[in-house]
Amino acid sequence: MQSVIRIGSRESVLAVKQAQIVKELIEKETPGIRAEIITMKTAGDRILDKSLEKIGGKGLFVKELDRALMEEKIDIAVHSLKDMPMEEREDIPILAYSRREDPRDVLLIRNGDDILPPAPVIGTSSRRRMLQMKQLYPDCIFRSIRGNVQTRLRKLKTEGYDATLLAAAGLKRLDMAREICMYFSVEEMIPAAGQGILAVQGRKGENRGWIKRLDCPESRAAALAERQFIRAVDGGCTSPCAAHARIEGNELKLSGLYYDEKTKQHVTGVLCGDITRAAYVGEKLAQELRQSI
Numbered sequence: 001m002q003s004v005i006r007i008g009s010r011e012s013v014l015a016v017k018q019a020q021i022v023k024e025l026i027e028k029e030t031p032g033i034r035a036e037i038i039t040m041k042t043a044g045d046r047i048l049d050k051s052l053e054k055i056g057g058k059g060l061f062v063k064e065l066d067r068a069l070m071e072e073k074i075d076i077a078v079h080s081l082k083d084m085p086m087e088e089r090e091d092i093p094i095l096a097y098s099r100r101e102d103p104r105d106v107l108l109i110r111n112g113d114d115i116l117p118p119a120p121v122i123g124t125s126s127r128r129r130m131l132q133m134k135q136l137y138p139d140c141i142f143r144s145i146r147g148n149v150q151t152r153l154r155k156l157k158t159e160g161y162d163a164t165l166l167a168a169a170g171l172k173r174l175d176m177a178r179e180i181c182m183y184f185s186v187e188e189m190i191p192a193a194g195q196g197i198l199a200v201q202g203r204k205g206e207n208r209g210w211i212k213r214l215d216c217p218e219s220r221a222a223a224l225a226e227r228q229f230i231r232a233v234d235g236g237c238t239s240p241c242a243a244h245a246r247i248e249g250n251e252l253k254l255s256g257l258y259y260d261e262k263t264k265q266h267v268t269g270v271l272c273g274d275i276t277r278a279a280y281v282g283e284k285l286a287q288e289l290r291q292s293i
């Protein structure tokens with residue numbers, strides 16, 4: 001085995017931090033192995049002035065790293081699972097799922113306040129967050145915001161937003177949890193499929209011991225259920241559909257939100273099942289919710 005594992009990552013501060021988490025885990029779990037991080041700029045990082053929807057969605061953040069994996073310039077790529085396309089590539093599959101960081105969405109309010117002003121201007125480009133936020137605060141006004149976590153914080157202070165919605169996981173990994181003004185429970189605001197989980201992607205057939213030791217079975221089951229739900233409701237990367245699985249022992253409890261693009265209605269529901277049938281639970285809840293509209 002080669003002595004240094006090359007970990008590919010996007011260049012953003014959060015992506016590098018996530019790669020570092022995986023690097024440390026590899027070196028801790030498999031003594032004798034060293035890992036190094038190789039960063040790359042992706043199309044999604046370069047184009048900041050257009051909405052993701054218009055420029056081609058999630059795939060934009062992974063293409064460059066996919067190529068580096070195929071050309072054996074890196075050994076694994078670390079991604080936020082929620083940024084990965086629902087269709088996995090057979091030649092460069094996800095080989096391990098990290099332990100899940102806090103999956104909740106949170107609100108950062110201007111001046112660090114703990115309540116929102118009336119008719120607050122919320123900076124988000126996520127249809128999932130807009131839909132659920134509107135249910136909780138019907139007088140919200142939404143304005144698009146893009147960029148990494150640091151950019152968004154700066155924009156919150158300087159560009160007239162009252163608040164912005166982010167994932168707790170990213171803020172916690174960046175040691176920025178103190179910026180969080182309000183947490184939404186996963187029932188109030190169902191997270192994006194995979195939120196809080198890191199995916200370790202590699203080449204097919206290279207699933208060796210050091211990779212296997214990175215895998216968290218609970219996260220794997222949750223990921224299978226959540227991502228199967230999104231596939232089965234046909235939620236493209238910009239659809240407001242959402243899914244989150246809680247794991248308790250051998251039971252998986254999946255919450256899903258289905259939005260019907262034709263009627264513009266949405267429904268939420270919960271389905272429980274054994275963790276060994278995670279994908280089936282996702283498929284089944286998707287079917288139930290689709291039929292209910």
Ligand SMILES: NCc1[nH]cc(CCC(=O)O)c1CC(=O)O
Nearest residue numbers: 080083166167169170195196197
């Ligand atoms: N879309 C960007 C993105 N991708 C993953 C995270 C957070 C980390 C995670 O979910 O693991 C974020 C930032 C955010 O949505 O606030």
